[in-house]
Amino acid sequence: MGEILYLIPLFPLxxxxxxxxxxxxxxxxxxxxVASMAVLGSFMISAQALLALLALPEEQRLFTQSLFAxxxxxxxxIDIGYTFDPLSAVMTMVxxxxxxxxxxxxxxxxxxxxxxxxxFSFLNLFTFMMLTLVLxxxxxxxxxxxxxxxxxxxxxxxxxxxxxxxxxxxxxxFIVNRIGDAGFIVAMVLLYxxxxxxxxxxxxxxxxxxxxxxxxxxxxxxxxFLGATGKSAQIPLYVWLPDAMxxxxxxxxxxxxxxxxxxxxxxxxxxxxxxxxAPATMxxxxxxxxxxxxxxxxxxxxxxxxxxxxAYSTISxxxxxxxxxxxxxxxxxxxxxxxxxFFKGLLFLGxxxxxxxxxxxxxxxxxxxxxxxxxxxxxxxxxxxxxxSGIPGLSGFFxxxxxxxxxxxxxxxxxxxxxxGVLTAGLTAFYMSRLLFRxxxxxxxxxxxxxxxxxxxxxxxxxxxxxxxxxFGGYVGIPEVLGGINRFHHFLQPVLASxxxxxxxxxxxxxxxxxxxxxxxILIVLAGLYYxxxxxxxxxxxxxDLAQRLKPAYxxxxxxxxxDEVYDHLIVQPFTALASFSWKWFDVQVVDGTVNESGRSIxxxxxxxxRIQNGFIQHYASIILLGVIFILLYLLLx
Amino acid sequence: xxxxxxxxxxxxxxxxxxxxxxxxxxxxxxIVFMSIEIMLNAVNLAFIAFSRxxxxxxxxxxxxxxxTLAAVEVAVGLAIIISLFRNLQTSDITEIHMxxx
Numbered sequence: 001m002g003e004i005l006y007l008i009p010l011f012p013l014x015x016x017x018x019x020x021x022x023x024x025x026x027x028x029x030x031x032x033x034v035a036s037m038a039v040l041g042s043f044m045i046s047a048q049a050l051l052a053l054l055a056l057p058e059e060q061r062l063f064t065q066s067l068f069a070x071x072x073x074x075x076x077x078i079d080i081g082y083t084f085d086p087l088s089a090v091m092t093m094v095x096x097x098x099x100x101x102x103x104x105x106x107x108x109x110x111x112x113x114x115x116x117x118x119x120f121s122f123l124n125l126f127t128f129m130m131l132t133l134v135l136x137x138x139x140x141x142x143x144x145x146x147x148x149x150x151x152x153x154x155x156x157x158x159x160x161x162x163x164x165x166x167x168x169x170x171x172x173x174f175i176v177n178r179i180g181d182a183g184f185i186v187a188m189v190l191l192y193x194x195x196x197x198x199x200x201x202x203x204x205x206x207x208x209x210x211x212x213x214x215x216x217x218x219x220x221x222x223x224x225f226l227g228a229t230g231k232s233a234q235i236p237l238y239v240w241l242p243d244a245m246x247x248x249x250x251x252x253x254x255x256x257x258x259x260x261x262x263x264x265x266x267x268x269x270x271x272x273x274x275x276x277x278a279p280a281t282m283x284x285x286x287x288x289x290x291x292x293x294x295x296x297x298x299x300x301x302x303x304x305x306x307x308x309x310x311a312y313s314t315i316s317x318x319x320x321x322x323x324x325x326x327x328x329x330x331x332x333x334x335x336x337x338x339x340x341x342f343f344k345g346l347l348f349l350g351x352x353x354x355x356x357x358x359x360x361x362x363x364x365x366x367x368x369x370x371x372x373x374x375x376x377x378x379x380x381x382x383x384x385x386x387x388x389s390g391i392p393g394l395s396g397f398f399x400x401x402x403x404x405x406x407x408x409x410x411x412x413x414x415x416x417x418x419x420x421g422v423l424t425a426g427l428t429a430f431y432m433s434r435l436l437f438r439x440x441x442x443x444x445x446x447x448x449x450x451x452x453x454x455x456x457x458x459x460x461x462x463x464x465x466x467x468x469x470x471x472f473g474g475y476v477g478i479p480e481v482l483g484g485i486n487r488f489h490h491f492l493q494p495v496l497a498s499x500x501x502x503x504x505x506x507x508x509x510x511x512x513x514x515x516x517x518x519x520x521x522i523l524i525v526l527a528g529l530y531y532x533x534x535x536x537x538x539x540x541x542x543x544x545d546l547a548q549r550l551k552p553a554y555x556x557x558x559x560x561x562x563x564d565e566v567y568d569h570l571i572v573q574p575f576t577a578l579a580s581f582s583w584k585w586f587d588v589q590v591v592d593g594t595v596n597e598s599g600r601s602i603x604x605x606x607x608x609x610x611r612i613q614n615g616f617i618q619h620y621a622s623i624i625l626l627g628v629i630f631i632l633l634y635l636l637l638x
Numbered sequence: 639x640x641x642x643x644x645x646x647x648x649x650x651x652x653x654x655x656x657x658x659x660x661x662x663x664x665x666x667x668x669i670v671f672m673s674i675e676i677m678l679n680a681v682n683l684a685f686i687a688f689s690r691x692x693x694x695x696x697x698x699x700x701x702x703x704x705x706t707l708a709a710v711e712v713a714v715g716l717a718i719i720i721s722l723f724r725n726l727q728t729s730d731i732t733e734i735h736m737x738x739x
Contacts, residue, residue: 614735615735616732616735617670617731617734618662618670618731621661621662622662625662
């Protein structure tokens with residue numbers, strides 16, 4: 001099985017080349033078909049590899065393939081090598097599976113866009129890079145994928161680059177990610193100086209017995225985590241993700257919800273051995289995760305742009321995943337990553353269907369009453385909302401609950417993390433149902449301007465499939481307390497480090513306590529749903545009243561805590577001032593001054609010398625004569 | 639009677655100096671040109687003197703070459719001077735300085 005692993009990333013690469021180089025000879029439909037077929041190929045191979053993996057006994061579940069030496073420099077030997085283990089398997093299935101549905105959906109969504117071939121080639125390139133990232137067997141190849149998806153993210157956010165604001169949003173995403181990537185690079189250098197290799201498995205084997213201070217692993221993991229906060233939009237580097245909504249909606253679904261932004265969680269899970277050796281970093285990851293989850297949820301409550309709500313919701317859900325990996329429940333983090341890819345992909349595509357139906361309208365204030373006009377979109381999005389809220393029986397419930405329980409049982413000092421997590425779950429239920437009610441219920445405010453229509457089946461079929469996955473995707477990880485055996489956890493366990501504290505204290509907690517906590521979180525979620533129903537369906541005027549009564553809090557949340565403004569004043573403006581000083585003073589005066597002055601002084605010197613060149617032939621002849629006399633004198637005197 | 643080589647060389651040197659002075663100080667392009675010819679002939683004379691002194695004919699062969707080249711040079715040089723005169727109505731080289739800087 002190992003020898004055909006290279007096909008998984010190869011197909012999208014070929015698709016990228018086909019659309020990128022030969023796109024002008026392809027019709028719009030062919031272009032979309034080529035791109036979708038490429039991802040379908042990856043999906044088929046991944047599925048085949050997954051089945052082969054499942055057929056093996058637990059401890060042998062590993063396929064590897066080394067294609068060729070990529071960077072052989074002295075002792076540093078880096079191969080293009082792929083690893084297919086349970087963790088990679090989950091990631092490739094999510095990337096190629098959800099990616100396939102989004103490619104198909106894009107055929108309908110991007111219909112008629114003049115740049116559609118460019119769009120599909122970028123989307124294929126993204127899939128190639130993302131698959132490289134999750135299949136890489138060494139950190140450098142992983143980093144190639146990491147940067148590659150960042151590049152595609154930039155290209156696709158700024159896809160409609162003739163709109164200045166959208167082009168800027170792309171640049172913002174790229175620059176903010178650079179900060180995190182710097183951390184990643186330094187972490188790689190530190191690891192190389194210590195272990196002399198960048199192979200993920202070799203480092204993981206050498207790390208526990210390494211003769212280094214504890215500070216070493218803390219430093220390395222902190223730097224990696226910095227990279228993860230950039231890519232996965234966590235505090236303090238989350239600011240790019242809301243702006244990234246400038247891209248086409250399927251891009252938001254694929255890159256900024258389902259796959260790329262989860263790369264940080266994958267990075268931590270992939271290097272779980274290193275992270276478990278650095279308890280300080282783990283604690284920081286958990287704290288940043290839960291704070292981001294809660295903080296982003298409070299912003300999502302007041303946003304009016306349907307995609308912005310989903311963007312903050314994504315940041316919040318990513319926070320949950322980081323909380324999970326931070327408390328050592330790596331498999332729970334990956335589980336939530338997978339279910340989130342289903343339901344958030346679904347929600348984004350649903351939002352895209354609404355936007356498509358209203359000819360580009362994104363303001364929820366101008367929607368409402370769309371239930372009858374977009375029936376398929378309506379019921380699939382309802383499934384998505386219920387899944388993300390954590391209604392029992394849907395996928396989000398199982399993964400979110402596993403995270404909350406892990407946070408609770410991990411350590412007594414972390415109980416507040418559980419509490420914040422439950423509050424966030426309530427907020428999530430509230431703002432997601434707010435989105436649903438404001439879009440599909442209530443008064444239609446678009447009557448004069450739009451004639452909404454249901455999207456074509458090429459868009460609704462992916463919605464239905466994702467709704468199906470959002471419902472049943474969680475059944476691979478039913479916890480023991482509910483009579484399941486949590487297959488997902490056992491499937492991933494061999495490749496993830498176990499954090500000793502988790503298992504010990506998880507044994508202390510009784511099943512009764514777990515059920516009780518589950519009930520509490522369900523109650524809070526139901527409360528969130530109920531209040532959203534009361535405010536947005538029963539008495540729409542209540543929303544205004546509440547906003548008036550809680551004006552300071554409302555304004556703070558509506559303006560996203562003014563973080564963009566704070567960053568602008570603290571970082572962007574000083575930087576711009578420095579840049580303008582460097583330009584207007586240093587560059588103009590010093591650099592240009594030196595060059596111009598050297599030019600001018602040569603000019604002055606030449607003005608002196610040119611007097612010799614007066615055009616009188618006899619003058620020249622005299623000088624020649626003088627020269628000859630000097631040579632002769634020299635020869636005579638020598 | 640054999641003329642001593644010194645005499646011939648001194649005579650050649652004198653001729654050469656006369657040529658140099660002509661090139662440097664006369665204003666007519668034709669005279670300057672003739673002075674160059676005098677310099678060439680001075681050199682030819684020196685060649686012949688050494689050729690005879692050393693009993694080696696190589697010097698005389700050189701002289702033939704120089705005379706040939708001088709003839710060619712005259713053809714080209716006179717053509718240039720005529721062309722200049724046609725364009726500028728002068729052959730005074732102090733007035734011909736369009737190539738200044």
